[in-house]
Amino acid sequence: MQGGNHMLLEEPVRLASVLAPAKPKVFPSLTKIVGTLGPNSHSVEVIEECLTAGMSVARFDFSWKDATYHQETLDNLRKAAQNVKKLCPIMLDTVGPEIQVHNSTGGAIELIGGNHVTITPDLSKAPSADILPIKFGDLAKVVKKGDTLFIGQYLFTGSETTSLWLEVTETSGAEVICYVKNTATLSGPIFTLHVSQVHISMPTLSEYDKQVISTWGLQNSVDIISLSHTRSSEDVRELRAFLKSHDLQDTQIYAKVENAEGLEHFDEILQEADGIIISRGDLGIDLPPERVFMSQKTGIHKCNMAGKSVIITRVVDSMIDNLRPTRAEATDVANAVLDGTDGILLGAETLRGQYPVDAVRTVGRICAEAETVYNQSLHFKKVARHVGEPMAHEESVASSAVRSAMKVKAAAIVVFTFSGRAARCSILHKIST
Incomplete structure (x- = not known):
């Protein structure tokens, strides 16, 4: 086609x-x-x-x-x-x-790959390359050795030098000691901490x-x-x-x-x-x-x-x-x-x-x-098969309108609607409305 x-x-x-x-x-x-x-x-x-x-x-x-x-x-x-x-x-x-690291000093913090850093819930401690305070007291209870943590203003993409990749080495009381896996400079007043595949009780x-x-x-x-x-x-x-x-x-x-x-x-x-x-x-x-x-x-x-x-x-x-x-x-x-x-x-x-x-x-x-190369016809057939029969009244009307539009190669369907449901039913079939 x-x-x-x-x-x-x-x-x-x-x-x-x-x-x-x-x-x-x-x-x-x-x-x-x-x-x-x-x-x-x-x-x-x-x-x-x-x-x-x-x-x-x-x-x-x-x-x-x-x-x-x-x-x-x-x-x-x-x-x-x-x-x-x-x-x-x-x-x-x-x-x-969201677990946040508050950078109370506002200055840039440079962490070097191969070093260690401690994550602590003690907000009285100033953030540095050695210690990062967070607003969450139970981190040490939910992580274990080998878990992965990410810290950054915009999180880790694999190429940024503004986000930190950490591996948990041990926990000590409420504190978590981590191995720094990459060199990065954290900047800004707040950083986000993400714990990979661990449920956070917030x-x-x-x-x-x-x-x-x-x-x-x-x-x-x-x-x-x-x-x-x-x-x-x-x-x-x-x-x-x-x-x-x-x-x-x-x-x-x-x-x-x-x-x-x-x-x-x-x-x-x-x-x-x-x-x-x-x-x-x-x-x-x-x-x-x-x-x-x-x-x-x-x-x-x-x-x-x-x-x-x-x-x-x-x-x-x-x-x-x-x-x-x-x-x-x-x-x-x-x-x-x-x-x-x-x-x-x-x-x-x-x-x-x-x-x-x-x-x-x-x-x-x-x-x-x-x-321009999206296969509208194929998508319509998939949706119709998924919805099956009998269809709801609104679904049936929308489906018929889309089928007719495709046959005559209409550029758009104009939908008069109060709630927006009829328009959304038409959009479901990927025709412009």
């Missing part, structure tokens, strides 16, 4: 289809781009450029900065959206059970998260809450009840699956959540590297079949400091679209990256190009 100058993926790709000039598109990328707003994307002017470049959702990460700062950014977003005449939903990202929805949601979230009627470190369906139900009690029942919940525990309970989490964020930042250090791709592909497929939105993260890390992504990153983004992802989340790329607008624009172009 062939669509225009491009081959659908059931056929081998012909060089001619690759070299043919791209045709103007009726729509920009249908894959949604979530941009995290921060220091390098705070101003009205930069946000305007991000929106024009293709940013679909604005994410506010409350693991850093306070509500005052985020309110200033949101006010700028509203001005920018009005100026460019675009709607932009708001996503509030919770902190969750609530998924923290008291700080509840305070932020019930004040900033309620005040701004946030559209989506990204529930960090979701570990079970009960986490989603707890947040749902909390939102309902604060008159935020229309706010959608996107569960962030970012550790082995979340993967283990993926099916039950998917059933309760409105959407899933496959958070490859933490997931990529909780799992062996060779298993990350399978968790992504399996998760995306399950979301597609369930008709729930799915977003992936950490796609163009190199664009934090560079104008272009690597070839591997560009291919990674395209393959995620071909797997069926509905959205791409840009974190550090737009938050602190030097080229936030270019990151949005480049990812959008890659997504749009991948969409």
Whole structure:
């Protein structure tokens, strides 16, 4: 099968289809781009450029900065959206059970590979290359010799020198002594500590998260809450009840699956959540590297079949400091679209990256190009087989509309909807609405 100058993926790709000039598109990328707003994307002017470049959702990460700062950014977003005449939903990202190292001195801390460092719950001790205080008293109770810990402002990617890779050698009382596996310089007021494949006895929805949601979230009627470190369906139900009690029942919940525990309970989490964020930042250090791709592909497929939105993260890390992504990153983004992802989340790329607008624009172009060879017909058949018969009324109407659109090669389906359910049923079949 062939669509225009491009081959659908059931056929081998012909060089001619690759070299043919791209045709103007009726729509920009249908894959949604979530941009995290921060220091390098705070101003009205930069946000305007991000929106024009293709940013679909604005994410506010409350693991850093306070509500005052985020309110200033949101006010700028509203001005920018009005100026460019675009709607932009708001996503509030919770902190969750995050273990933090507080750098009270604020200075850079250099740790040398081959040395040892002690992790302590004693916050009275000043952080240094020899000791790092954390806000969690039970670490020594849950880790054992040989366990892996990661510490960094943006966690470990395998190439950064700003994050630390540690191996537990022993515990002494409440303290954990670790072997430093790589040389790194920690900088900033707060670092995150991640313990690989170990359950941390901290609530998924923290008291700080509840305070932020019930004040900033309620005040701004946030559209989506990204529930960090979701570990079970009960986490989603707890947040749902909390939102309902604060008159935020229309706010959608996107569960962030970012550790082995979340993967283990993926099916039950998917059933309760409105959407899933496959958070490859933490997931990529909780799992062996060779298993990350399978968790992504399996998760995306399950979301597609369930008709729930799915977003992936950490796609163009190199664009934090560079104008272009690597070839591997560009291919990674395209393959995620071909797997069926509905959205791409840009974190550090737009938050602190030097080229936030270019990151949005480049990812959008890659997504749009991948969409031209996405096999809509094959996906539709898979979904129809999965749903089976008899279908619900809304599902049947949406399915018929999509089938008709495919036969006449319609560019879009216009859906008149009050709740959005009919539109989501149509999107389930991967036709633009």
